[in-house]
Amino acid sequence: MRTTKPTRRSDCPICYSLDFLGDKWTLLVVRDLVFMGKRHYGEFLKSDEGIATNILADRLSKLEAAGIIRKSVDPESRVKNVYTLTEKGLDLVPLMLELVAWGAKHDPQTGAPKAFVRRLREDRAGVIKEIRKRLAKG
Amino acid sequence: MRTTKPTRRSDCPICYSLDFLGDKWTLLVVRDLVFMGKRHYGEFLKSDEGIATNILADRLSKLEAAGIIRKSVDPESRVKNVYTLTEKGLDLVPLMLELVAWGAKHDPQTGAPKAFVRRLREDRAGVIKEIRKRLAKG
DNA sequence: CCGGATCCGTTTCGATACTG
């Protein structure tokens, strides 16, 4: 997930995260994990945006290499794989919520359900905790 | 800044922001604006990552079209342009800080100065306010 | 000098077809 070219990163506080955040499809997969409850390859594939199979495979493996998700065999089907967020991945929830809030504020007609946004504004910590709990017990 | 292909975005709370966030160079420019105090074309050009002139021009115009930055003539030189964050752009500060915190937590050896990260953890609101103030009076 | 625009060779991405 890191850049191949080892540019100096001196005082830059966010460069590290850029390879992960600076990619549309990666972000989309994380969204599906966090907000959509998706866990299987086939589910990610069916998102509205229409990710290609090779791209999905690539991003999943990069997310795994970055320690953000974990791949395991679905105990219920034995033939499917399950992708779940690691602790590092769960720590992205606040970031994703920040993104939701920003989008909702500056482009209200698109995006997040009003009720959810209001709750997010009033009880950020509570929303975070709830999402984490839901994801953790998955 | 929006996608050309108008995909359905139904319940997706963050799709709107993806075109902006899902691009390495755009994010890098915003970083330079928020944390590095850069304001001129030439300054962005000189970042460690080495953005090309055509790419930079493209991202700046897209950021302007998205209402995140504003372009004006430098009153001090009359030949330079100044790029500053709009209100919408300033509202990205919390998001960027979330990113910093995440990177710092999960990849400590790279990235943000320790002291800054600690202050961020202890007084998030204060850090946000301070950065906004610094950027606003610029 | 500053802020781009343009052209071009190279790399990377991604849609589709195909496979274990």
Add this chain to the structure above:
DNA sequence: CAGTATCGAAACGGATCCGG
């Protein structure tokens, strides 16, 4: 179901040129 292989399209990097 979960991916690879292929191949055309798009993005990128670098050099160069140009208007103010």
